Amino acid sequence: MLKSVKTGLGLACVLAVMAGCSNTDTTGTSGEQVTGNELVEEPTVVVDVEEEQVAILENVVYFDFDQSLLKPETRELLILHADRMRGSMGAVRLEGHADELGTREYNLALGERRANAVRDFLVLQGVDGANLEVISYGEERPAEIGSSEAVRAMNRRVVIN
């Protein structure tokens, strides 16, 4: 389905970047890393070329309706995220979201449950839980507008920021 295609795309993107291509991720839902801006602000700093080539991981994972179970492809992606997080100790926000189906307050709780599932998995992978902040937006901040199942699938998500 679309969501697995998208996650697959994310992984393919990772591989492509690792092979030396530049980032071509066009999903643009939220929180793209802004290495470009850092360069503009600090033009005299010598940027580590190695660091610039670090792949940009797909930062959105998707869920089934009324579910917070991590899918196998989500686990694979989160293992890559965990590897990276263990190396850098910055704070990370895990934003849980739900689709428009069901009630708003219940969806707020569901978004939190999804983000908690991601957090728990990352902690199991050795990430320091103290650096992970969970916040749920429920259905209040959809990534895409519309009522088709494809749109709803894109909105049942956790964004790793």
Place this chain on the structure above:
Amino acid sequence: MIKSLLKTVVAIVITSACLQARAQLVVDITSGIDDPTPIAVSPFSWSGSGVLPEDVSGIISADLRRSGLFAPVPKADMLSFPKSPKDVVFRDWRILGTEYIVTGRIEPQASGYLLTFDLMNVFGQHKMFTRQVRGGQTQLRDIAHRAADEIFEAVTGIRGAFSTEMVYVREETRGGKPSYVLMRADIDGARARAIRRFEAPVMSPMWAPNGQELAYVSFETGRPAIFRENLRTRERQQLTNFKGLNSSPTWSPDGTKLAMVLSKDGNPEIYVLDLASDQLTRMTRHFSIDTEPNWMPDGKSLVFTSDRGGKPQIYQLTLATGQVDRLTFDGDYNARPRISPDGKTLVMVHRNRGTFTIATMDIDSGRMRVLTETTLDESPSIAPNGAMLMYATKLGDKGILAAVSLDAGVKYNLPSQRGDVREPAWSPYVD
């Protein structure tokens, strides 16, 4: 009428009046009961100068029509426009099948208006009452709604709720960014105005029982937090700032406490905050989602949504003992409970063959009834007289408000001409 008012005021006022008109919700009645009571509201007389800024008898007619229980006689069908009981020729109204007739006279006051109105029974050929309503210069609509309340109660025996208000959330795009507005309007959708604008989502507005304060959830701090706001003084206070969820605030019937949902202890649980002492008491202990609390009218128990049985269902929590009983068994998604003022009927969001509808359940018998036929219905909020409820639904891709009577006989939509509207909360009686 609105036009003639506009002629007399300066350009700036015209602009803001137009904006307000555009922001209003427009009533669109989609179904009514089979035999609504025919009633005629004869155009009222006005003994002051100029033209009144509002059509008072027209507002009363619209209120009665919107209740679904009345079929007001169109002005064009009236044979005469009596202004007082002595002008009424009952035979003329009997021919039209009119059961009741209302006459009225509006007089100017030092700063405002006085409406004297009469209700007559056509078949009994007698006057039922003559009453007066007074109001300030900006209160012509309030005067009309008050009169409609009196007429409605005299004929149906049910207290009218036309004078009540609602709050709701409007989402619109401003400068390419989503903007969230906490809105307030008369229950007929008129006089819609912003209470407060937010750049981050705002949700779950709830009225205090005194009708002067709201509680709601705002994401303005970057996290969900519960606020209370006094509508008169505009004083605002952030009540919670716990890690995790801070959601679903709901006032106890006596206004001294707020039930709410916090996940600070790991997962969403229901708490009760005593507003005078700031004491917070945890009410539920379960690893599942417990949310959407609402008080029973006696204040002794809460109903809430929990998926402790695997799917969202509605449960009742007795506060004194902590005992939890499951209330709903019909279907695999029942959530966001609200209780009718008499405590007998549960209203909820119910998934029915894949669509989300509003349903009622008689608490004693457990009998459930689906009230709506649309597909994304949510946030039911019951009128203080228990006759109707307001809810949010979709019309195409647009969020609109709609109303349905608790017996499903009467339905109307209140689409907004601007933005998406949702989460209506019907006010208590405001005296």
